[in-house]
Amino acid sequence: MSTDSKNLSNPVSKENNDDIDLMALLFAILRGWKIIVFFAVLGLIIGVLYSRYVNPTFKSDALIQIEENSKGVAALGADISELVGSEGSKAQAEAELIRSRMILEPVVSLLHLRIRLSDPNIGTLDRIKSDSTATQINKPEGVSLKTKDGEVEISQFNVSQEYLNQSFSLMRSETGFVLSNGFEDFKGEIGQPQQFRGTDGQIQITVNNLPADGYSINLTKQSLQMTTERLNSALSVVEKGKQTGIIQLSMTGDNQQQTSLILKQIVLSYIDQNQSRGSEETTKTISFMETQIPTLKKRLEDSEAIFNEFRKKYGTIDVAKEAELLLTESSQIELQLNELKLKKADLTTYYTEEHPLVIQINDQLAVLNARRQEIDNTIAGLPEIQREFLQLSADTTINREIYLTLLKNYEQLKIVKAGQIGFARIIDLPINTFNAIAPKKLQIIILAMLSGAMLGTMLVLLKNMLRNVVKDPERIEAKTGVPVVATIPRSPLLTRLRKDKKVPNRLLAYADSNSLSYEAIKSLRTSLMFGMTTPEQGGQRAKVILITGESPGVGKSFISANLTEVFAQLDKKVLIMDADMRLGELHKIFGMTQDNGLADYLSQDKLSQNMTDFAQNNAQVPEAITTQKISNLASFIHPTNIDNIDFMPRGEYPRNPASLLSDSRLNNLITELSSHYDYIIIDSPPILAASDAMILAQYANKVLMVTRYDNSIEGQLVYAVNQMNKANIEVDGIILNDVQQGIMSKYSYHYSYAYGNNQ
Structure with missing residues (x-):
């Protein structure tokens, strides 16, 4: 009997099964192809919509060359170059300068970008x-x-x-x-x-x-800060190559002409600032000369007027050769002194008195002043009129030389300023290409579809990890310690028929007799026949088979009904009992009603027993009532339209089904039925939903547990078997129902061959 706990198998679920089965993962992905395709199509739709939703993006480019030094002043001669300093600039520093508000603000104001x-x-x-x-x-x-x-x-x-x-x-x-x-x-x-x-x-x-x-x-x-930040986000300024001095400016935008116009104005703004900065020194020098020219001119005019007045008063005086030489030397010294003073004045606009160049000029001035003092002392020995003549003549000559030199340099610097171009020049201004760089619709669509497929794959794998469903018969046996006695493939034809709710449930013999499912049911019948060869005892010849499951929806009623039909083919008298008094639906498969069934029989039998006990203790009750049977067993057994098959439906729903099953009257019922049938197949409620199956298992020769492929939870199945074992009930076998065949099922080799009429 199934209640013998000595032969209970120890589950081997403690074995290490943590190794990653790559093939199982692959088949899990293939089984979830519908989810993957759904998300791939969803990604494709999103990609197409996004590529149309986003405005095209255009790009404009420009090139600027940064030179090390300005060559405008040097082209006019070394003398002018000495007056105007030079300044080098690196491309990286200029690239950062282009992104500054000093360059961008004029563009923002000109084009009203705010x-x-x-x-x-x-x-x-x-x-x-x-x-x-x-x-x-x-x-x-x-x-x-x-x-x-x-x-x-x-x-x-x-x-x-x-x-x-x-x-x-x-x-x-x-x-x-x-x-x-x-x-x-x-x-x-x-x-x-x-x-x-x-x-x-x-x-x-x-x-x-x-x-x-x-x-x-x-x-x-917009504020200026926000506008310049928005411009900088669309603007790219980088040096092209290493140490090339070539700056590449790129800008992206939704309108090609607008983008090119903004970038062009940025380039022009930078060039204007660069030219202004490059001519700053020349401008300062010209400003200084403009303040000195009137003073020198006035000094020359005054010296000439005094000299002419002296000559008019004394007439022409011949100066000795020595005096002429002294005068010439004195004039040269005065000229050098004035040039040094002019250069010193220019330098002091940039440097302090402690600068080495200023100190050097001061030393030269000291030497020249000493020599001039020596010449003056020599000339002092000349006659008074001659000395005065020489003095006035020298003043006039020196003032004229200084004035003419300064005037010449002033005019040259004005020419330099007009032609000065700074150290940056434009190589390429932006042009309109009208070729959108984004969105790249084909790439977006492909990436969106691949992303959707990847997301679908991840969901399939995650679902496979979180919901470890029943799939592998070998794994089930290893986890539960119970053999898998049958794997029942899905019947495609019967599955299609069930989708039409108007069509009643049908047996495989009438709906899909040539299917693998029907052959698997017959194989299960053969296995059970050889597994129940116990001799008949005490007139009891029926073999009782209990069909249960770990949870609702696994197909136990489907297995019970079809197993009953294949047993009846052997010319055996078979009774199928719907013991699921809560939600049993076997009556729908046989096209009958649920009335007058197991619940009604047990309830009325209990009422009859109560009345008999009451009558025996109460002499006033008529004997006719105490001996009356409310109903006999035959009224609760209904013949079906299939030969050799009788059906006992579940009856009206009782308030406490477990209490009815726990009474001895169930034992009497099974004993009485066993004398009339060869096989009694009991369809019981799920183990995890009710305890009815544990009670009914006490009367069964075989206890079979049905589980649904790729739907039942592996942990629930193991728990249900353990619950039966704790009640000293041995589960004789597991039926793996609704197994789907094909290359996407790793374990389809268990039922890949069928024998039947293919005509």
């Missing part, structure tokens, strides 16, 4: 349908945006600090336009500069054009 227009009437579906939407155009004349109802044109929009980055709505009205921030409305005329005073400050705006009445446009005045 004004932002957007069309709130364009929704997601509109963007997908149109594949691209219109973007605002910034020009020196103003900002414009095309809409389906007209064009927006704004040439001026200035707000106070409090209104910065605040969204306004702009709409045409009958008299002009209405500007609103949600709290205040400002009305103005189109085409005329308007000035409003709000609670947070002033607003200046000039609207040149608007769409039709009722069409709203969003308008924002």
